[in-house]
Amino acid sequence: MPDLLTLGRSVGELLKERNETVAVAESSTGGLISAALLSLPGASAYFVGGGVIYTRHARAGLLMMPESEVTVRGSTEPYALNMARLIQGRLNTTWGLSESGATGPAGNRYGDAAGHSCMAIVGPVDKAITVETGDADREANMWAFTKAALALLEDALRQTP
DSSP: OOOHHHHHHHHHHHHHHHTOOEEEEESTTTTHHHHHHHTSTTGGGTEEEEEEOOSHHHHHHHSOOOGGGOOSOSSSHHHHHHHHHHHHHHHTOSEEEEEEEEOSSSOOTTSOOTTEEEEEEESSSOEEEEEEOOOOOHHHHHHHHHHHHHHHHHHHHHHOO
């Protein structure tokens, strides 16, 4: 099992150095992205909050996005960008980070195979990626998606002034 502090340290340190903040809306990672970011002492300097948006009910309640406003299906890059924008706006942060996918052992209701996840960041730069692990191991995918989401944010932090 990966070490949360190891996963979150470089992103947390970069956010602190830059005096920037982040909010997280995650799904199939089940809170691991937030946990990794919170594992660094002093996380309150950069981590504002977030939520595990695992159901339609959570999406409506936590992101305040009713079903009638959902224009793209879940587990896609446009959906991940929308989630990141919503959480960033709701919590007024520099960065919004999101993830939506299928951890396994089966795929999701949209037809994506286990090991599929889309993640996005919004802020000084917007970017979304898709990760396909090809693995049906639920926990392994949760960790893989967490690492990929944090790497996405770290890359953006290192590439923007």
